[in-house]
Amino acid sequence: MRAMFKELNPPSRVLMGPGPSDVHPRVLKAMATPLIGHLDPSFLQIMNETMELMRTVFETKNELTLAMSGTGSSGMETVFVNLLEPGDKVVIGVNGLFGERMVDVAERCGAEVIRIEASWGDIIRPEQVEEVLQEHAGVKAVAVVHAETSTGALQPLSEISQLVHEHEALLIVDAVTSLGGVKVGIDENEVDACYSGTQKCISAPPGLSPVTFSRRAAEAMAKRKSKVQSWYLDLSMIQNYWGQERFYHHTAPISMNYALREALRIVMEEGLENTWERHWKLGRALQSGLEGMGLSLHVAENIRLPQLTSVYIPDGVEDTLVRKQLLEQYGIEIGGGLGALKGKVWRVGLMGFSCQPRNVLLFLAALEEVLAQQGAHVRRGEGRTIAAEIIQK
Amino acid sequence: MRAMFKELNPPSRVLMGPGPSDVHPRVLKAMATPLIGHLDPSFLQIMNETMELMRTVFETKNELTLAMSGTGSSGMETVFVNLLEPGDKVVIGVNGLFGERMVDVAERCGAEVIRIEASWGDIIRPEQVEEVLQEHAGVKAVAVVHAETSTGALQPLSEISQLVHEHEALLIVDAVTSLGGVKVGIDENEVDACYSGTQKCISAPPGLSPVTFSRRAAEAMAKRKSKVQSWYLDLSMIQNYWGQERFYHHTAPISMNYALREALRIVMEEGLENTWERHWKLGRALQSGLEGMGLSLHVAENIRLPQLTSVYIPDGVEDTLVRKQLLEQYGIEIGGGLGALKGKVWRVGLMGFSCQPRNVLLFLAALEEVLAQQGAHVRRGEGRTIAAEIIQK
Numbered sequence: 001m002r003a004m005f006k007e008l009n010p011p012s013r014v015l016m017g018p019g020p021s022d023v024h025p026r027v028l029k030a031m032a033t034p035l036i037g038h039l040d041p042s043f044l045q046i047m048n049e050t051m052e053l054m055r056t057v058f059e060t061k062n063e064l065t066l067a068m069s070g071t072g073s074s075g076m077e078t079v080f081v082n083l084l085e086p087g088d089k090v091v092i093g094v095n096g097l098f099g100e101r102m103v104d105v106a107e108r109c110g111a112e113v114i115r116i117e118a119s120w121g122d123i124i125r126p127e128q129v130e131e132v133l134q135e136h137a138g139v140k141a142v143a144v145v146h147a148e149t150s151t152g153a154l155q156p157l158s159e160i161s162q163l164v165h166e167h168e169a170l171l172i173v174d175a176v177t178s179l180g181g182v183k184v185g186i187d188e189n190e191v192d193a194c195y196s197g198t199q200k201c202i203s204a205p206p207g208l209s210p211v212t213f214s215r216r217a218a219e220a221m222a223k224r225k226s227k228v229q230s231w232y233l234d235l236s237m238i239q240n241y242w243g244q245e246r247f248y249h250h251t252a253p254i255s256m257n258y259a260l261r262e263a264l265r266i267v268m269e270e271g272l273e274n275t276w277e278r279h280w281k282l283g284r285a286l287q288s289g290l291e292g293m294g295l296s297l298h299v300a301e302n303i304r305l306p307q308l309t310s311v312y313i314p315d316g317v318e319d320t321l322v323r324k325q326l327l328e329q330y331g332i333e334i335g336g337g338l339g340a341l342k343g344k345v346w347r348v349g350l351m352g353f354s355c356q357p358r359n360v361l362l363f364l365a366a367l368e369e370v371l372a373q374q375g376a377h378v379r380r381g382e383g384r385t386i387a388a389e390i391i392q393k
Numbered sequence: 394m395r396a397m398f399k400e401l402n403p404p405s406r407v408l409m410g411p412g413p414s415d416v417h418p419r420v421l422k423a424m425a426t427p428l429i430g431h432l433d434p435s436f437l438q439i440m441n442e443t444m445e446l447m448r449t450v451f452e453t454k455n456e457l458t459l460a461m462s463g464t465g466s467s468g469m470e471t472v473f474v475n476l477l478e479p480g481d482k483v484v485i486g487v488n489g490l491f492g493e494r495m496v497d498v499a500e501r502c503g504a505e506v507i508r509i510e511a512s513w514g515d516i517i518r519p520e521q522v523e524e525v526l527q528e529h530a531g532v533k534a535v536a537v538v539h540a541e542t543s544t545g546a547l548q549p550l551s552e553i554s555q556l557v558h559e560h561e562a563l564l565i566v567d568a569v570t571s572l573g574g575v576k577v578g579i580d581e582n583e584v585d586a587c588y589s590g591t592q593k594c595i596s597a598p599p600g601l602s603p604v605t606f607s608r609r610a611a612e613a614m615a616k617r618k619s620k621v622q623s624w625y626l627d628l629s630m631i632q633n634y635w636g637q638e639r640f641y642h643h644t645a646p647i648s649m650n651y652a653l654r655e656a657l658r659i660v661m662e663e664g665l666e667n668t669w670e671r672h673w674k675l676g677r678a679l680q681s682g683l684e685g686m687g688l689s690l691h692v693a694e695n696i697r698l699p700q701l702t703s704v705y706i707p708d709g710v711e712d713t714l715v716r717k718q719l720l721e722q723y724g725i726e727i728g729g730g731l732g733a734l735k736g737k738v739w740r741v742g743l744m745g746f747s748c749q750p751r752n753v754l755l756f757l758a759a760l761e762e763v764l765a766q767q768g769a770h771v772r773r774g775e776g777r778t779i780a781a782e783i784i785q786k
């Protein structure tokens with residue numbers, strides 16, 4: 001019994017879906033660096049530097065800022081299992097798939113979940129949060145998704161944050177798709193617990209989840225009466241490995257930490273504000289280009305993310321065939337719709353290293369050709385002209 | 394606020410601790426391969442091939458064989474949270490740190506844990522298992538550590554397996570350090586649930602955990618009354634992503650899967666039995682070499698692992714100073730003792746790509762020099778001569 005397969009030889013892709021994004025060659029090179037041990041003094045130095053870089057990109061002074069050894073969803077679970085105990089009340093904003101996922105995770109912690117709903121593509125309004133907090137006493141935390149990857153909506157944080165803290169609750173934010181693409185501002189927005197991923201606007205491969213916790217959140221965790229239900233994600237132990245004690249918990253994914261450090265170094269070299277500006281500019285170019293072609297966007301302009309765009313599939317056009325042709329003919333990956341938006345929208349990402357002028361132009365050109373092949377009515381060339389004007393400004 | 398750090402430049406190491414082990418250049422090269430999406434048909438093909446390779450190295454036909462998106466400890470948690478429900482009885486063999494860890498994880502699942510103890514360095518005896526199973530009715534599972542990384546003891550499985558199945562319980566095996574180093578034989582030993590790591594004898598970087606489940610275990614999971622407490626590790630959803638449905642659960646760590654596939658390909662090229670033979674031969678060379686120097690080993694010969702050796706620290710020698718000198722002067726990493734063995738033993742690994750004749754000789758020579766510097770009585774040259782004889786046979 002011996003399974004034999006050929007040399008690894010994946011096709012060349014331009015990753016313009018909802019993540020992973022393309023990875024900079026410098027990050028790939030970092031991944032190929034020979035390993036050192038997870039308790040090697042040199043690795044502990046690398047961890048310290050990565051923590052400092054994460055603090056910078058999160059815009060926080062939070063000491064408890066580290067990378068969990070799993071993908072973004074493990075970061076979500078980390079936040080909920082560490083902050084919540086059975087019976088705790090948590091308010092969760094549900095305006096897309098990742099809000100739904102937070103509900104599922106929180107319920108598995110035995111928490112009492114109070115949902116605030118908005119339609120997919122819309123955002124949670126401060127009035128909704130206020131109403132719920134007035135109605136329910138003793139809410140421990142309120143959770144919202146900063147950048148809903150299933151829709152492309154950008155959730156404003158500051159007003160909600162103020163309300164949450166007036167009611168002495170903790171603010172939990174999902175920043176998986178926002179971090180490194182738009183301003184998250186952990187300290188400025190007084191976010192108490194936040195998790196992100198590496199494979200969106202940070203453009204490292206998937207496999208780690210940067211998380212950060214305020215002092216208030218750390219105090220809440222210290223007051224727990226029960227053990228955290230997950231051993232693997234128990235911060236009371238993990239922070240002893242990332243902190244001064246360097247106490248062994250589990251073997252950190254060495255190469256992934258190499259990659260995250262290099263990806264964050266690249267963000268720092270460009271500068272955080274320049275990075276956001278690039279995402280905003282090219283997102284606008286792409287979105288104006290799609291509208292210029294005659295297509296419609298799902299999310300209203302004032303709450304629309306630059307790094308992830310939901311565009312309606314034109315009538316009479318077959319969702320999967322278009323995505324298949326983009327992938328097979330041009331090597332371009334975009335995402336399909338999820339949940340109620342399945343078959344109705346495509347999700348186009350411009351994240352991190354994928355967020356480049358040439359990708360905007362390439363995608364608009366390729367989509368135009370593929371749609372034309374299917375006989376869809378698109379205004380030829382107009383979208384690209386509009387996009388190019390924005391890019392060249 | 395902009396954190397700036399220099400180019401990644403870790404020191405060159407020879408990894409001879411309890412893991413991670415050195416990674417083959419071909420695996421490093423695979424890590425540097427540009428990414429494709431986690432739902433790309435080409436990635437699904439890579440996943441299928443990796444599953445087939447994992448089945449071969451586990452020696453199983455189990456359909457439910459996949460890699461969890463976390464390190465070996467996440468695989469441990471996966472097995473317990475999916476198999477156990479609150480109130481379930483589980484028998485756990487504790488003869489080292491990783492047995493203790495299983496107890497901790499199982500208790501967090503709300504399980505009733507019945508411990509079987511053996512001293513650190515010893516193994517769990519079939520008579521102990523039989524006694525406990527006769528005493529306690531309705532035990533759902535019995536768990537043992539195949540290769541105790543904290544001691545270097547190799548747990549025989551076949552007799553215990555027979556007893557466990559006579560009592561209609563499931564057999565859980567921790568094969569983190571054994572898989573790819575010594576025979577695990579999932580089907581032959583009728584193991585129902587097993588987890589491993591990538592960074593030991595498979596010699597891929599840490600970050601994934603291969604797991605496998607028998608049909609019996611799959612049936613037990615299908616009969617659960619409650620949701621799995623971990624969303625991230627819930628196999629009822631994850632198997633839909635790895636299985637025919639290809640239903641999105643979380644973003645798989647693409648690059649880590651590239652690496653695991655390549656590392657397993659290397660194992661297959663050598664051949665599983667040849668790989669075991671290399672570990673046994675070089676382990677014996679190292680162990681005989683250490684005894685030839687005048688040092689003593691912690692684990693009895695008949696239950697001693699080849700890939701991890703616990704050697705007593707000679708009297709009057711300072712544990713951390715020796716490890717520091719090995720690391721700083723020769724770039725060799727070995728491990729210290731854990732728990733009751735802290736300061737009493739060193740743990741020397743010969744795992745996967747680190748298990749090479751030159752490393753045996755290098756380590757014996759380096760240890761001899763460092764011990765001599767500290768004035769310890771070692772027989773100069775004798776250990777190496779014995780080791781070289783075994784290697785050259």
